[in-house]
Amino acid sequence: MTTSRIRAILLALLVLAAAPRSLAAQAPLEGFIGSVARLWAAGDAGELAGLAPADGRILLDLGDGNAGAVEKRHVAAALRELFSGRENVGVRPAQVTISGGEPLRGFGELTWTSRVKGVSDAQTSTVYVGAVREGSAWKIRELRVLR
Numbered sequence: 001m002t003t004s005r006i007r008a009i010l011l012a013l014l015v016l017a018a019a020p021r022s023l024a025a026q027a028p029l030e031g032f033i034g035s036v037a038r039l040w041a042a043g044d045a046g047e048l049a050g051l052a053p054a055d056g057r058i059l060l061d062l063g064d065g066n067a068g069a070v071e072k073r074h075v076a077a078a079l080r081e082l083f084s085g086r087e088n089v090g091v092r093p094a095q096v097t098i099s100g101g102e103p104l105r106g107f108g109e110l111t112w113t114s115r116v117k118g119v120s121d122a123q124t125s126t127v128y129v130g131a132v133r134e135g136s137a138w139k140i141r142e143l144r145v146l147r
Contacts, residue, residue: 029131030096032138033108036129040110041091045079053132053139061144063125075143082145089113089122104133105141112145123147 039047052058052072060075061067062082070078090113098106110127130142 029098029106029108029138030093032131033093033096033110033129036108036140037091037093037110040112040127041088043083043088045076045083048079048140048143049073049076051140053134053141058140059130059142059144063145063147067144085117086114087117089115091127094126106131106133106138107142 036048036051039051049058049072052075056072057069058072058075059067059069060078062078090111092111094109094111096106096108098104108129108131110129111124112127113122113124115122126146128142128144128146129140130144131138132141133139
């Protein structure tokens with residue numbers, strides 16, 4: 001067997017060994033982002049904050065110029081304030097991607113249509129959800145509202 005053929009076989013084996021992990025992780029991440037979308041649509045700030053990783057911190061940017069890594073109780077308070085002034089029209093997952101790394105990371109995007117309470121014009125925003133795998137579960141590492 002030639003050296004180039006051995007290299008090609010080894011490369012193919014490496015690709016096959018890596019593929020099942022990312023493919024297997026993709027489906028659960030899609031389900032996780034779907035769950036985040038349902039909680040966002042329900043305005044459930046407490047449950048969203050409860051999806052923080054073990055260190056209890058989420059990088060939060062609600063588009064108001066105050067971005068930073070905050071404790072989950074602050075995340076819940078900020079989300080309650082955001083949701084209290086808006087009426088949800090619809091939330092749907094728009095994209096889910098595994099980005100790799102150790103621990104495994106990925107992200108999803110939600111398309112959020114809402115309106116200020118008492119106003120008829122709706123506004124559509126993108127909600128970026130950065131996720132990290134902890135044990136057998138996905139956790140929210142980052143939330144950004146992009147207007």
